[in-house]
Amino acid sequence: MPTVAPLIIFKLSMFIIVTLQPPPALSLTPCRTSCGSIAINYPFGIDDGCGAPQFRSMLNCSTDLFFLTPSGGYKVQHIDYDKKTMTIYDPAMSTCSILQPHHDFIMTDIQSVTIPPTPDTVFALLNCSIDSPVLNHYKNLCFDFSGHSCDELYGACNAFRVFHLLTNSSPPCCFTGYDTVKFMKMNILDCTHYTTVINTDNLRGIGPLDWVYGIKLSFTVPETGCERCSQSGGACGYDTETELEEVLPQVIIEAAILRGHSSM
Numbered sequence: 004m005p006t007v008a009p010l011i012i013f014k015l016s017m018f019i020i021v022t023l024q025p026p027p028a029l030s031l032t033p034c035r036t037s038c039g040s041i042a043i044n045y046p047f048g049i050d051d052g053c054g055a056p057q058f059r060s061m062l063n064c065s066t067d068l069f070f071l072t073p074s075g076g077y078k079v080q081h082i083d084y085d086k087k088t089m090t091i092y093d094p095a096m097s098t099c100s101i102l103q104p105h106h107d108f109i110m111t112d113i114q115s116v117t118i119p120p121t122p123d124t125v126f127a128l129l130n131c132s133i134d135s136p137v138l139n140h141y142k143n144l145c146f147d148f149s150g151h152s153c154d155e156l157y158g159a160c161n162a163f164r165v166f167h168l169l170t171n172s173s174p175p176c177c178f179t180g181y182d183t184v185k186f187m188k189m190n191i192l193d194c195t196h197y198t199t200v201i202n203t204d205n206l207r208g209i210g211p212l213d214w215v216y217g218i219k220l221s222f223t224v225p226e227t228g229c230e231r232c233s234q235s236g237g238a239c240g241y242d243t244e245t246e247l248e249e250v251l252p253q254v255i256i257e258a259a260i261l262r263g264h265s266s267m
């Protein structure tokens with residue numbers, strides 16, 4: 004039958020076309036959508052080219068999900084895509100139960116614009132010297148933290164009792180916000196340790212043993228229409244080659260404006 008051959012060829016070529024194309028799910032979304040139990044959605048991405056370019060190289064997924072800053076990798080505990088917050092934890096930070104050598108919390112200029120710590124993340128600077136700028140010229144940077152005091156921290160926390168014991172008095176401390184540690188390194192602040200507390204809006208009358216230690220960041224999602232894209236099964240990304248030219252200038256301008264507003 005003369006018509007069989009063309010039909011076979013047609014079927015064969017369809018077969019080749021179909022099999023040459025990788026499965027749609029893989030070709031459309033080369034971006035991992037989770038790391039462990041944490042969902043990775045826009046604007047974040049673990050793989051280069053995924054997510055929004057403003058958040059490029061901020062996450063790595065090795066054993067756990069880490070938020071990468073110039074001062075180190077911080078374990079991501081939670082990302083809330085509705086409230087647009089990410090909670091991170093610095094395993095090298097002092098808390099009520101463990102005293103560890105201080106190190107600075109440093110973000111890049113882009114990070115402090117696109118994903119800064121929330122206002123309800125309180126930095127407690129501990130064991131400050133009496134010459135510390137936050138006890139003198141910049142003492143207005145310390146605020147009342149729901150009526151809590153340094154003595155309460157030094158008294159309630161095993162980790163901080165040592166400050167009391169060594170000096171037989173209470174070395175000063177300061178409750179402050181991220182902007183203070185952003186503009187002054189710990190050695191300028193002249194405090195030997197710090198800890199950070201999150202969800203601080205309702206901590207009146209609640210002691211340091213029951214506080215939640217960590218850093219909560221709030222991110223902004225660029226308006227790019229990515230929602231429609233992800234709803235149809237796609238992933239949003241950017242060209243890894245041109246990303247710098249297209250996006251950086253705008254972010255730098257924003258960073259400069261923000262710095263101008265909040266510098267002291």
Ligand SMILES: *[C@@H]1O[C@H](CO)[C@@H](O)[C@H](O)[C@H]1NC(C)=O
Nearest residue numbers: 063064065069071075076077
């Ligand atoms: C991811 O970050 C963590 C913490 O900084 C680091 O220990 C790990 O080596 C990094 N992994 C990769 C693949 O870069």
Ligand SMILES: *[C@@H]1O[C@H](CO)[C@@H](O)[C@H](O)[C@H]1NC(C)=O
Nearest residue numbers: 130131132165166169174195
């Ligand atoms: C507290 O600060 C003083 C200097 O102000 C320092 O000599 C001392 O070692 C600090 N205490 C601890 C436990 O680090």
